[in-house]
Amino acid sequence: MTDDAKPRLAPGVRLHADGTKLLGPERILELDEIAQAIVREFDGTKRVSEIATSLAKEFNERESIIRADVDALVKDLASKGYLKL
Amino acid sequence: MPSPIGLLAELTHRCPLGCPYCSNPLELVRAGGELDTKTWTRVLQEAADLGVLHVHLSGGEPLVRTDLAEIVNAAHIAGLYTNLITSAVGLTPQRLSELKGAGLDHVQISIQGVEPARADAIAHFKGGMKMKREAARLVVHEGLALTINAVMHRENIADLPQIIDLAQEWGAGRLEVAHVQYHGWALANRASLMPSREDFERAASVVDEAKTRLSGDLVIDHVIPDYYAERPKACMGGWGRQVIVIAPDGRALPCHAAASLPEMIFANVRSRSLSDIWREDDAFAKFRGTEWMPKPCRGCDRAEIDWGGCRCQAFALIGNAAATDPVCTLSPDHAIISAAIAKDEAAPSAPYRFRRIGG
């Protein structure tokens, strides 16, 4: 994942009002707490590097660890069609 | 008790097309018997309160309802994911932007083939293919998600590679390759619609190849035909477990073909709340879970996977809704499926009986 990638939800995908799952056409994806926090940042304006920095602060965790979580989630969601880069 | 996750809202049975495999019942509800906007608004809120996440606005052709945008908006306000299932006939730029403004999340357009004249002949509607192409372009242009739904049968199954190309060319994010299932009108036309097993298997490998090749670009969902499967599908995710169907006249059904079951009485959302129906209605309770199951489903290790298959199919083929779905090779009645395949897969194609109101 390059630092500059700005993930956003694919057309037709949105976060349910309760924030715990992604809804898409004929699809429901339950998110764990970490994934929920990351997905909230996927608005197409923030770089993955910025997302990792701000979440690292919020969770008081090493940035490299959060960054690995973000990259893994982006890769997984993009391959399933939930995300556009 | 499980919460339902999907609501299939059949807004109307009216439709300009006449596809011979329509899943609507042979006896269709007329316009005067349809639920009004106010009732739909209430029902959609009740659905969301009950835990429903997706609402599929279907028909018939939902665009024939002039209050469609109001209904979409009611669903959107209730927090539901709104999916419009349409032939695209009538999806003008004005209507699309109205629907988008109302909160529409996703559009599913059905196609009958690739080559316009042949596709239009199957849909029994001239000029339909051209309208679909234009509507698909508008949907993508508006930034809405598009699914192409291609119903496969004997006449178009060899065109599957071109259908996949077309879905990509039209900018769809998802393609549903749905083989005809023989309910309602499709059962009446089975001898003309059923592909050979060989053609079906070729189609299955085309889908597998395309899934790998297009991974990340186009999501492909393959709904395989019951008759060529060894085990049934969990019809509607199991009776009374995941989905509620509301017929145009307001009857709440556990399966869209359930109105064909003669001895059953279905509650109507005009006089009862959705949660009361889901929790208390006898029709929803009747085949829920595994208690009702006869052998060989009773004790089978797939009992809670496929829930014994489709009740309506069991009734349509062997006259008993409480029997194991005969498509299961373990069913004592499975011979009826083998016989139907032997008879119909090579039967000469008769003229279709096109779907229309008034039989």
Ligand code: SF4
């Ligand atoms: S016997 Fe019943 S439960 Fe078992 S696979 Fe067949 S239909 Fe499913």
